[in-house]
Amino acid sequence: MSETTHDPAPTHDRDGRRTFCKLCIGGLSVASAATVAYPVASFLGMPITVGANKPVAVPLSSLAPGQAHYAEFQGQQIVILSDEEGQRVFSASCPHLGCNVMWSPADALFHCPCHGAVFNSHGQVVSGPVSASLKKVPFEVKNGVIIVS
Amino acid sequence: MRLLGRIFDWFDERYELTPLIEKNVTHKQVPRTLGWSACFGGLAFLTFLVQVFTGMLLLMYYKPHPSAAWDSVTFIKSNVPMGWLVQRIHTVGANTMIVLVFMHFARVAYYKIFRKPRELHWISGVVLMLITTIMAFTGYLLPWTQLSYWGAKVGTEIPGAVPWIGEGIRNWVRRGPAISGETLGFFFSLHIWILPAVAVAFMLMHFMMIRRTGISRPL
Numbered sequence: 326m327s328e329t330t331h332d333p334a335p336t337h338d339r340d341g342r343r344t345f346c347k348l349c350i351g352g353l354s355v356a357s358a359a360t361v362a363y364p365v366a367s368f369l370g371m372p373i374t375v376g377a378n379k380p381v382a383v384p385l386s387s388l389a390p391g392q393a394h395y396a397e398f399q400g401q402q403i404v405i406l407s408d409e410e411g412q413r414v415f416s417a418s419c420p421h422l423g424c425n426v427m428w429s430p431a432d433a434l435f436h437c438p439c440h441g442a443v444f445n446s447h448g449q450v451v452s453g454p455v456s457a458s459l460k461k462v463p464f465e466v467k468n469g470v471i472i473v474s
Numbered sequence: 475m476r477l478l479g480r481i482f483d484w485f486d487e488r489y490e491l492t493p494l495i496e497k498n499v500t501h502k503q504v505p506r507t508l509g510w511s512a513c514f515g516g517l518a519f520l521t522f523l524v525q526v527f528t529g530m531l532l533l534m535y536y537k538p539h540p541s542a543a544w545d546s547v548t549f550i551k552s553n554v555p556m557g558w559l560v561q562r563i564h565t566v567g568a569n570t571m572i573v574l575v576f577m578h579f580a581r582v583a584y585y586k587i588f589r590k591p592r593e594l595h596w597i598s599g600v601v602l603m604l605i606t607t608i609m610a611f612t613g614y615l616l617p618w619t620q621l622s623y624w625g626a627k628v629g630t631e632i633p634g635a636v637p638w639i640g641e642g643i644r645n646w647v648r649r650g651p652a653i654s655g656e657t658l659g660f661f662f663s664l665h666i667w668i669l670p671a672v673a674v675a676f677m678l679m680h681f682m683m684i685r686r687t688g689i690s691r692p693l
């Protein structure tokens with residue numbers, strides 16, 4: 326580069342700036358590339374299919390009568406219900422389009438927030454855009470503990 | 475760094491990349507009066523590339539069948555690592571692309587850049603805008619939710635309003651009298667292959683002609 330008298334900065338100083346800029350641009354490029362590469366690499370990895378194969382265990386003493394207890398089983402929400410008639414476990418997924426149904430203790434019914442399906446405490450349809458009942462989930466009671474496995 | 479440079483040099487010697495890069499990037503001159511609004515076309519194109527890439531990823535799990543579509547999208551969102559992110563980028567990207575194409579359109583219309591010799595930029599642009607909208611519309615049906623279903627139903631009702639032939643067009647678009655699995659398959663093929671391919675053809679036309687005339691020089 327041709328030197329002019331207007332630019333008294335010594336060459337090594339300008340080289341320093343040049344290196345600094347290069348490092349900054351390089352660093353930012355690597356960082357941007359990583360923010361793209363990381364999600365893409367994760368996406369190409371294995372999906373979680375049976376990630377939560379571990380059983381759900383809930384002591385009966387922790388279940389208030391007429392209240393629902395939600396848990397995750399095999400990647401799906403399940404709902405455990407305990408009242409005078411005993412215990413029942415359902416998949417929380419609405420048989421209509423799969424939203425999670427909500428237990429309402431006030432009227433002892435399950436309400437689906439999506440399109441208003443209603444199910445009774447045995448999972449049978451009361452009303453709504455669906456004819457199937459909530460799916461029952463098999464369970465057992467051992468030493469006062471509900472086990473879903 | 476040295477190593478990267480040497481790899482680049484190896485290819486450069488064979489493909490002569492440096493003159494290409496200089497001509498199109500490092501030494502490319504654009505009018506200094508050009509404002510930020512001239513970026514919208516390029517940004518729309520960038521969004522299109524993002525859509526193509528995230529779309530390819532989603533295709534690894536998406537299943538275009540009424541009984542499986544919704545579940546497969548839910549699977550992507552909750553079970554595939556970073557699937558929620560990819561799915562969300564594709565959804566947000568679709569909306570972004572429409573906005574950017576409209577901003578681009580607004581700029582071109584405002585500065586009246588459709589006059590000779592740029593008529594074909596405008597015409598190919600209108601086709602691109604239509605394709606972009608139809609890609610968004612067909613993609614909306616794919617997750618097979620209530621919103622998708624009713625969106626497709628109402629949208630396909632529109633051509634039905636045309637006198638005499640309207641019902642025929644509506645049923646042709648729906649592949650039958652109602653929104654069904656056939657509609658889903660048809661929209662899927664349009665969304666992932668046919669429309670992007672046609673869009674790429676029109677983009678090539680659009681870009682090659684803009685290269686020829688050069689970008690318009692504002693006063």
Ligand code: HEM
Pocket residue numbers: 511512513514515516517518519522575578579582587588592595596597598599600602603606677680684688689690691
């Ligand atoms: C998928 C949609 C589109 C893409 C990807 C796209 C892309 C581009 C790009 C990259 C440019 C060059 C620079 C600039 O942004 O001005 C451009 C220019 C242009 N586009 Fe588009 N475009 C699209 C849609 C449209 C639409 C809807 C119209 C109008 C109906 C249109 C009309 C034009 C015109 C007239 C130019 C020349 C601008 C100039 O010379 O300054 N394009 N387009």
Ligand code: FES
Pocket residue numbers: 419420421422423424437438439440441442453454455
């Ligand atoms: S998903 Fe429950 S009513 Fe539609």
